[in-house]
Amino acid sequence: MTDAPPAFELLPGAPHSPVLLHVPHSSRAVPADVRAGLALTGAELERELDHMTDAHTAEIAGRAAGLAGLTPWRFVNRTSRLVVDPERFPDEREEMTAVGMGAVYTRTSHRAVLRPDGTDPEPLLERYFRPYARAMTEAVAGRIAATGRAVIVDVHSYPAEPLPYELHGRGPRPPVCLGTDGFHTPPGLLAAAREAFAPCGETGLDSPFGGTYVPLDFYGKRAEVAALMVEIRRDTYMTEPGGPAGPGLSRLAAALAALVDAVSG
Numbered sequence: 001m002t003d004a005p006p007a008f009e010l011l012p013g014a015p016h017s018p019v020l021l022h023v024p025h026s027s028r029a030v031p032a033d034v035r036a037g038l039a040l041t042g043a044e045l046e047r048e049l050d051h052m053t054d055a056h057t058a059e060i061a062g063r064a065a066g067l068a069g070l071t072p073w074r075f076v077n078r079t080s081r082l083v084v085d086p087e088r089f090p091d092e093r094e095e096m097t098a099v100g101m102g103a104v105y106t107r108t109s110h111r112a113v114l115r116p117d118g119t120d121p122e123p124l125l126e127r128y129f130r131p132y133a134r135a136m137t138e139a140v141a142g143r144i145a146a147t148g149r150a151v152i153v154d155v156h157s158y159p160a161e162p163l164p165y166e167l168h169g170r171g172p173r174p175p176v177c178l179g180t181d182g183f184h185t186p187p188g189l190l191a192a193a194r195e196a197f198a199p200c201g202e203t204g205l206d207s208p209f210g211g212t213y214v215p216l217d218f219y220g221k222r223a224e225v226a227a228l229m230v231e232i233r234r235d236t237y238m239t240e241p242g243g244p245a246g247p248g249l250s251r252l253a254a255a256l257a258a259l260v261d262a263v264s265g
Contacts (some may be wrong), residue, residue: 006260008079008086008132012075014071014080015138015146017070018150019143020140023074023077024054026055027080037115037252041199046242047241051163054158055238055245056235056249059253063250064254066163070138070264073139074085085105087174088102096165096167104129109165111165112265122168137216140152144222154229156232157232159175169208173204173207175201178231179210180229184212189263191257193228193230196255199254200241209229213227214227236248
């Protein structure tokens, strides 16, 4: 037995809800043994967590779940993306590997050393990445089994000003960026998101971040899995970097709930 908190958590929703709110980057938790492998001082780590954590996104998803007519399911990462990033490809397909930010980061948001060169990612992949991927796959399969489909909505945030690690940071940075996939984002889902988030300001498409998260067992194969990434610009709801939430959080939670309602029927 262990007293360690879970690395991730599936929070059940209504049995007949097809919606799975996925919150991969909201946690600041770094287990002590993982912390020992990071080449940062305590202050440096706290600042890196300020920059890289999608602060308060778990609360946005939680409030949205409470407001929705049919409660969505939620899959929440309870460890920091500095442990592993569950949304990255664990192999050469991942473009962020070019800046040291594959599934196991070796560089910080400002391209400083996070882990020493030559660090073996395999232990972290085995302990955190693969169990997360399996559990997320099972969660999506569960929605398909119960409802005939699954709608994955990724809940992210991003800074108002680009960080040095960003590969596509020179593009538009709207209040809400909607990330899409040519196979898994049907027009109706995108239209519903644009309408739901209209009260929060302009919505943009795939800039500064694009794409969606779909477990690899379904990716590009199962059209009954729909997916959309919601990227919220942090200055619309919180003090940057890493500060408290403001009144914008309630507005965003209501918008996310409206999206859940629109795609649940």
